[in-house]
Amino acid sequence: MKALRFSRSLPRFAAARVAGAVQPGGGARVGPLALVEAAEPVEPGPAWQRVRPILAGICGSDLATVAGKSSRYFEPIVSFPFVPGHEIVGTTEDGARVVVEPVLGCAARDITPPCPACAGGSTGRCEHLAVGHLKPGLQTGYCADTGGGWSTAMVAHASQLHAVPEALSDEAAVMVEPAACAVHAALRARVPGGGLVAVLGAGTLGLCTVAALRRFTLPGTVIAGAKHVDQQRAARRLGADVAVEPGEVRRAVRRAARCLTVGERLSGGADVVLDCVGNAASIHEALAITKPGGRVVLVGMPGPERLDLAPLWQREIDLVGAYAYGTEELPDGRRLRTFDLAFELAAAADLGGLVSARYPLERYREAIEHAAAAGSRGAVKIVFEPSAQKEKRR
């Protein structure tokens, strides 16, 4: 099979960091990612199936990995070499279209009894990501045993597979995984009815979060901080009442909250801020625009950051993370799998329309550069199309 494989190589990590700093996505040219011809992964057990990816998305965390910017926190819960790609729609051997829920929790690792988190349906919080019969890996796409979406073949546990409704396009299906992250984040936000919500960042995750907030919570006003005009348009289409450039968010929140400005922060502010960027500047901004007693949700993957947490302390702001998915409790009390809600969102909000370009695996450098500069190039989601690879080979 053909696969993009990410190997452990410290010199290449360093080169990727330098190249990535010079040009967005530049790490793909010199870093540890390479296109290889490799043996297909073997099913680790009877509950596993072979999946041939149709489309596999390039996510912000993938870009951080390729650019050598990921936190070292993840080292114990990944295994090398791995094939990235965790936003996947593919086909099983029997021809069924499936979306892969990538978390490799207790079920996939055949661990009984499962950890309390998995037992409660919160698979994203699994305590066993580095043990069991699989090599460490928090998700498919970071585990040496399973392969990943950036290839022509991978394996997935039955618990990871979700059948794709016939009416749902491949583009919409490949958006289900990021949509699930967004749904989880929106519900982690605990938005008060009629509340003021700000979403920082309008890449795939930010836009999906806006859509999820509108579909599954009852905010009054949603303000989106979006760097580029196309992103602002998309944010409005998906439900933002106000979409402004990042430097304008604070003033937009102040206006909506009708509060005052005190130094660099607001006297009041948003009830909830969802930070879909995940760097020091965005967290700083989130703390400056959240009202006392409000909530900041970290949705974008952060790395090592230096922050002044005085406002968090003095304003008693809740800072919570929102990673992956599992089972959600809706405002009306229903408990549903996050992926079920994500399928609903992908269809209802036409999230397939956010897929901007498809690339064959051979053109992975261009694809990653495109993804790294997606906003400025008027794009949102860039995907690989391994199935086209397969066709070509035939």
Added chain:
Amino acid sequence: MSRPGYVLEVDRSTPPVLFHHGEGFSLERLPVGSRVVYPPEPVKALPDPDAAIRRALLEPLGMDPLPAYLRPGMRLTIAFDDISLPLPPMKSPDNRQRVIEAVLDLAAAAGVDDVELIAATALHRRMTDAELKHAVGQRVFDAFAPHGLLYNHDAEDPDGMALIGHTEEGERVEINRRAATSDLLVYVNINLVAMDGGHKSVATGLAGYPSLKHHHNVRTMQHSRSFMDQHKSALHSSNWRMGRLLAREGPPIFQIETTLNNDTFPKPFDFLQRREWEWSARDRAAYLAAAAGLERIPRKAARQIFQRILSPHAMASVQAGEVEAVHAVTTENVYRSQLVPVEGQTDVLTMGLPYICPYNVNSIMNPILVMCLGLGYFFNLYRGKPLVRRGGVVILHHPTPWEFHPVHHPSYLDFFEQVLTETTDPTEIEAKFEESFATDPWYIHLYRKSYAYHGVHPFYMWYWGAHALDHLGGVIVVGGDPKAVRRMGFKPASTLRDALEMAEDVVGRDPSITHMHAPPLLMADVT
């Protein structure tokens, strides 16, 4: 007698024509056959303005002499025009200083000791102490300001406004409480353009949002053809209804209006008010030196240079007494100073916009103010019909920087970022956003305690251009920040030549072109 205004038809021998361009200027060659409308040269200044003021106070129009209203124990309030007049600020002594000193002399002689002075700021920013001192003079400032008797109007002071009543059209008339409860309100005006003065002085200058919204709105602006022509101005009519209610139900008002001649720019910028073919060698040298110097320094430094300009404006007339009688004479004097007969409209009207407008004195001319100056003030400087035909194009020449004064214009920035990104349609803007900006507690706080224009003020600036937006087929800005220009719904052009080509897409080939050579200010009397 000074030379009247003049319409030049450009021919092959016509030298390049001066265009103001913010904190700079350029010389542009206009196509042969274009017209250039020049303002009249400055009318003769009053030889002894102080004597003229005394005479006006003692021989007023339609009222008894001022001393007849002055007595011990009375409450006397003197309100005066704010920092928005005149433009540029005039060298000392300011007209207001001369008039206020004369009024105070009479008040002192009559034994009046309850006197307060109020800058009639309406919803403009507060004047700083330095600005107040420049307007009223050191002597008056020192006598009143330290005791809290010289201050800015505060339209958002919950205890500071008094309801006078409602006009027959239902317009709420509410003015400054101190003024409303005075035994005599003296209003001291500087009349720069035909829109200023008259009943507008008190009905607008000492009012607040609940009153202003009756005439500072899109409908009024679109029904004023133009708001510089009193007989065709819905803005004027509304102010007059309010003023007549004030005359019946409010305090006695003694109006003192002054006009200025058109002597706008001091040396070394006085070439700006001369006709190019009459430039001397010294004028040409001054132009070249200024243009070259301004190109080499940062915009901020250039702004500081220009904002320090004090105009040599001289008082051309003063009249006092009953508001309407006074204003009729004032208006004639303004027309005498600015009116230029122009035959026929034009397809394309070009304007070089200067560095200053009424709302950026000692401040930054942000993009909304550029729009207001061009499409609000300059476009409306006509009587009869607009200088440019319906469906025509206006070409503005201004750098239009994406820059806002953080203290003076906080709501402008929000307007630019949040309102214009959604729509540039004045009617939609008014319906959807005005109320929330007008009542925003942060803007109100900054208006009252800092030096910010009121939250609703950028809306008024946009409405000021509503008639032009409705009338024109397109607006092009030469040399402006393209992003800022597009945000306002206009088209950017790098050069005047490009702009003229772009205009042809709207008005057709070989259009008629007219350049408004201002400032100094002119008003086109279009037949």
